[in-house]
């Protein structure tokens with residue numbers, strides 16, 4: 001039997017700052033080109049040279065102002081703050097690549113299924129079958145307010161609504177048959193009306209009549225990506241997802257998540273291999289271990305703990321400016337609810353007398369994405385170990401500095417994994433769905 005192959009997805013943000021809040025200050029960073037489409041085209045080409053399954057844009061729909069009721073700190077320090085529309089960038093990236101998958105995030109809470117279905121059908125046509133949708137329900141009040149809502153619906157309701165959005169999108173994508181367009185110029189028949197139908201979807205919240213105004217695309221429906229960590233999120237992922245992102249640190253947690261999702265899929269009548277599970281990792285490489293560590297230390301020196309505290313405030317939905325920066329967290333009376341969340345966010349770093357400044361710094365380094373620092377062989381060892389101990393099927397690679405972080409991964413780690421027989425040496429499929437199942 002052929003050896004199981006690792007999968008890679010490249011994490012992109014259509015703005016200046018990745019998860020390391022000082023990354024944009026690095027002399028080799030291309031953050032100054034964040035408004036230039038060539039920056040994104042270049043990254044797509046680098047990752048395609050590395051035979052990645054897909055590039056993937058995260059997206060957030062608000063500029064946050066939780067800290068001191070102002071966005072000043074975040075804007076000045078360039079915490080994650082602005083985003084171009086990823087769907088339009090993906091269309092540009094489709095034009096300069098041939099194989100790599102193109103994944104965009106759209107929120108089921110704010111966008112209507114007709115809009116979602118049409119956008120992804122178009123991207124799938126423009127890329128000849130390489131589109132993927134990262135399905136999010138969104139998690140922040142500020143995002144809701146930008147779309148005219150006072151607050152977000154509770155998580156359960158958001159996921160119930162998301163199930164309906166998925167069903168409605170499916171009904172729209174299925175409103176055209178593959179062979180509906182006959183283009184018979186002699187007979188004067190453009191399309192066969194028998195091969196189109198109404199979607200007629202009527203849910204509790206979502207309705208759509210159809211048919212979609214875009215013909216069926218090469219993949220039929222885009223590859224569905226999702227990041228569900230709550231019980232309800234996992235149930236949703238086990239029903240729909242073909243790629244799942246996770247953010248985990250300890251191997252036992254990864255293994256438990258992996259087997260939980262695969263078991264839930266089987267209960268839903270799906271094959272475990274129909275969905276790949278890919279935790280996020282940062283990778284910092286050097287020709288020697290000490291060079292890699294020096295690079296990591298330099299990157300850490302660029303991080304702003306204050307911007308990290310702003311970002312933490314946004315993640316917690318709590319203005320942390322009311323707490324002193326240099327007092328140990330455990331000596332502070334932090335609102336009960338937020339305290340628990342803070343502990344989870346800072347999992348693995350509770351030991352020691354961590355201050356809020358320390359917490360902001362740790363969050364600012366990577367938003368808690370685990371970093372693999374070392375030589376290509378050392379990094380490949382870690383990836384291989386996680387992959388072979390059923391922690392995952394591959395990884396979402398999130399470098400602190402672009403494009404160099406990707407180029408180094410592709411030039412140094414990819415060949416090492418290929419030598420070990422763990423990674424493809426060419427794309428074998430045509431569509432993204434064929435890559436992830438290959």
Ligand SMILES: Cc1cc2nc3c(=O)[nH]c(=O)nc-3n(C[C@H](O)[C@H](O)[C@H](O)COP(=O)(O)O)c2cc1C
Pocket residue numbers: 057058059060105135136137138139155226227228229230231232233234245246247280396
């Ligand atoms: C690697 C990764 C990328 C994510 N990207 C986004 C994103 O682009 N936009 C977003 O609103 N949420 C994003 N999320 C958050 C998830 O959609 C989800 O809300 C979160 O994992 C919590 O899941 P839960 O609601 O099931 O607890 C991401 C999560 C992970 C792990």
